[in-house]
Amino acid sequence: MRLIRARIDASALRSNLQIIRACAPGRRVMAVVKANAYGHGLVGTALALADADAFAVARLEEAMTLREAGLKRRIVLLEGVFNAAQLLEAARLDLDLVVHQDLQLALLEGYPGEQRLRLWLKVDTGMNRLGFRPEQFQAAWQRLSTLSPAPLELRVLTHLACADEEDGLVTAEQLARVRPLVAGLTLEGRGVELSIANSAAILSQPATHAQWVRPGIALYGISPFPGRRGSDFGLKAAMTLESMVIAVRDLPAGERVGYGGSWRAPRPARLAIIAAGYGDGLLRSLGNGAPVVIGGQRVPLVGRVSMDMIAADVSALPGVAVGDRVELWGAALPVEELASAAGTIAYELVCAVSQRVPIEWT
Numbered sequence: 001m002r003l004i005r006a007r008i009d010a011s012a013l014r015s016n017l018q019i020i021r022a023c024a025p026g027r028r029v030m031a032v033v034k035a036n037a038y039g040h041g042l043v044g045t046a047l048a049l050a051d052a053d054a055f056a057v058a059r060l061e062e063a064m065t066l067r068e069a070g071l072k073r074r075i076v077l078l079e080g081v082f083n084a085a086q087l088l089e090a091a092r093l094d095l096d097l098v099v100h101q102d103l104q105l106a107l108l109e110g111y112p113g114e115q116r117l118r119l120w121l122k123v124d125t126g127m128n129r130l131g132f133r134p135e136q137f138q139a140a141w142q143r144l145s146t147l148s149p150a151p152l153e154l155r156v157l158t159h160l161a162c163a164d165e166e167d168g169l170v171t172a173e174q175l176a177r178v179r180p181l182v183a184g185l186t187l188e189g190r191g192v193e194l195s196i197a198n199s200a201a202i203l204s205q206p207a208t209h210a211q212w213v214r215p216g217i218a219l220y221g222i223s224p225f226p227g228r229r230g231s232d233f234g235l236k237a238a239m240t241l242e243s244m245v246i247a248v249r250d251l252p253a254g255e256r257v258g259y260g261g262s263w264r265a266p267r268p269a270r271l272a273i274i275a276a277g278y279g280d281g282l283l284r285s286l287g288n289g290a291p292v293v294i295g296g297q298r299v300p301l302v303g304r305v306s307m308d309m310i311a312a313d314v315s316a317l318p319g320v321a322v323g324d325r326v327e328l329w330g331a332a333l334p335v336e337e338l339a340s341a342a343g344t345i346a347y348e349l350v351c352a353v354s355q356r357v358p359i360e361w362t
């Protein structure tokens, strides 16, 4: 018997991929499965989304895990490689590499192998995290396009900093910086493919769709926009985080609950103790007042989140018993709503789900 578990709905993932394809018709989809597929389970998610045109991960280990699981599809290593050994390993795993700095150009120029690599030149159009600045682009392109052995494919990508902002002004600026770089650029007589859009841009800014889109959060059914839900876009939440009531107790008025005694019963109260804590990835900012759902009803957490447990005031639900299922987020309680209650974004809540939480596929 499992106490806490993350139930992942493979059909929701597939349906979200369809919604994304409908938003960006004819574009290829690079499904972003970094960070354990945003907490949803790397291999299971990639298998559920086998239909995607490519997968994207942040770290070499993630790509290795996918290949070991038998995934044959294209895998893009978003941060690229950082030394010669990683480059050889990436080539062995047949990965697409993002190239965003001189160090990586030098590694590629020193590549001793025979294999023709698939490369993505990253241009920094305003995020100021990774990528060549627009004025460095030509020189970097020149060095990549004259590598020996020649790249098998060479494409361009950039990342948007403010795609979730309604006015789209920053995005328009970023587009204006990248477009002239690729306009007229050809390789072996063909135009060069470009990738710009993350989830927010896919859902709201068709001008960014280019040839490849890179959805992350939307695949998981979660809205990238503050104040909106995935369901506003027809997306389905893929993860339900659920646990169980492990004790029920009656508390006299005036008693305090949990570490620091941060909640005090204003009246006699009934508490449900639930097997979920920060050891499972729950944020401590979800203490006092954040909701959970028991028997279809919302009840408030009381006291602090501890490592293995939380407490809910179930005075309004006298029938609660040990063994009752508790939804921490899911269909009855959108993770977006909980994220705003915790002063963060839903990305952080799902990514935080820890290794201790078993994933169950449905």
Ligand SMILES: *Cc1c(COP(=O)(O)O)cnc(C)c1O
Pocket (backbone or CB within 6 Å): 032, 034, 078, 159, 197, 198, 199, 200, 214, 215, 216, 217, 218, 224
């Ligand atoms: C994480 C990431 C994405 C996906 O972003 P979402 O907001 O989750 O859609 C796309 N591109 C890059 C380079 C990323 O790092």
